[in-house]
Amino acid sequence: MSTAKTKVAESAQTPPPPAKEALTLNDTDHENEVQFKPLEWGLIRRLFGYAKPVKGKVAWLVALTLTRSVQLPMITWAVSLIISGPIAGHDTQMLLWALLGYLVLALSTDGIFHFRMRFALEVGESVVSGLRTEIFEKVQRQPMGFFHRVKLGRVLGRVTSDVESLRVGIQDVLFVTITQGGQLIVAAIIMAFCDFVLFLVVVGMAPILWGVNRHFRMRLSSESRAASESFSRVTATLAESVNGIRVTQGFVRQETNAGLFRNLLNTHSRFNLALARTSAILIPMLELNSQFFIAILLMVGGWRTFHDLMTIADLIQFFFLANLFFSPLATLGAQYNNALVAMAGAERVFWLIDHKPDWEDAPDAQPLPDPRGQGAAITRGARVEFRNVTFGYDPQKPVLHDINFTAEPGQTIGLVGHTGSGKSSIIGLVAKFYLPTAGEVFVDAHEVRTITSHSLHQQMGIVQQQNFLFTGTVLENIRMSRPEASDDEVREAARRLDCLDIFEALPDGLLTEVGERGSGLSVGQRQLICFTRALLADPRIVILDEATSSIDAMTEARLQTALVELLRGRTSFIVAHRLSTIRHADQVLVLDQGRIVERGRHEELVALGGRYNELYSQFVQTAGD
């Protein structure tokens, strides 16, 4: 059993933080952050830290990239030398040797290019998968409050688009910048030697090209982000419509929804068109710029050759070099942009990774002693006590006030009250999904802050209102609570719950595949799987939160009998609107606006003629129970 459960927030608790801190770590605040962020050495170093597993490749990559940055201008320079040398001098033998040299240079350049690309992809992949693994691990360990504050879409955004922008940053930006930057510098040096005046003309034109490029790249990036965000809204709406198709059709909302969807599509089209327009300006503009620069070079160069200040061969060579100098400018502009986007992505990704949980297990928290397997014939339930517990999801707005009760080992506690009265909140505190804002919760005389969440969860079986099944077979879903359980043990658990025949009647019995969100099974069948899953774990504390509400009357009757048998010896908390479920509870707690207003056994409370009796009468009237 000890290995059975996944690690659930291994560390327990320091007291909940003050409200202010919890509220400032607001997801929405963070989302308003910039799309571009200046380069920051600390972030870059941290990112490359994820490439440690492939650091040998990184070293090779730097060496290959530096070599390539020299090779590229060399190859172009070689062409101009061949033209101005053996070709201009009609030297056939020299030309053949030169061509051979050129071929060797070209082959080695492309060979190096192959490894540069391969290693860059491997380094990028290593960083990306390291980051994704870490995000997943960190998010899984966050306490429940985090999932109320941070929207799922935001977490997905970090794992997908932000991490992808980091891939580009790692894979391309640095290495392409080294290659192109090296090419630009080498070309500049050769140009300066070749003809210094023309070189100054070229250098003078560079800032114009850089400025135009930067301006349009920034616009392109913003528009591209707006387009992809609007597309996320389109897909999210589509997914929601498909998931909620019953509500849509049931309330004849097809036309209204189609209208909303059309609006989203129109917005998305507008962003796409804006993006296309900006690209359509940038690309011709860059072309025009280079033609304009060529015209200037022709003019100045022509004038210098007319006055014998340079030879025609030098002018030809210069054109080659100028081209080598200008082409990296546009690429560097694009890479600089990618770097700024990656920096902003890195900041958001690290925000998620570094997001401190509102609370954690205290460093000195101890495992909750587990008496199971120590020869006891019947599983001994735990003792659970609430002492003056006040709790609020926002500590400033308590939803439970001064709750006191004790569940003795093996007792069943029923929680009753109108919707929103605080039943599930009590359950959340028993399971240590939250910590009390004030007061204490004890399990077996251990205050929950002093025990590890992991050990507590190992002794607990929970079936909640919205039961979740993972993709896999019925058997696998049940076995999740105790992976080492044999098929026979799973069957035995189902048999004791009196639902083995229901599972066996499924198309493939216990091997029936459960689809996304348990599709293919009825709600009741899904709940039965979760019941069996909880019971297979042989828990000391059982929590059933509205757990029988979706099971039909006949199945429920079977379950009631099985439950009585199976809950014996365990401490259980049962939340139920169907009051028939908790008739046999040892203690019923009646909640109203976060306070216990009545407590006792069913008969006592009915005889009291108070709130419980009122709820019970309503229930009897509506259910005919």
Ligand SMILES: Nc1ncnc2c1ncn2[C@@H]1O[C@H](COP(=O)(O)OP(=O)(O)OP(=O)(O)O)[C@@H](O)[C@H]1O
């Ligand atoms: N995640 C949350 N964040 C903020 N407030 C919450 C959250 N969950 C519940 N509440 C509030 O806490 C109060 C108690 O809710 P709780 O879910 O405990 O009631 P309940 O009795 O279980 O209701 P129901 O029978 O409808 O499940 C309600 O006012 C509810 O709005």
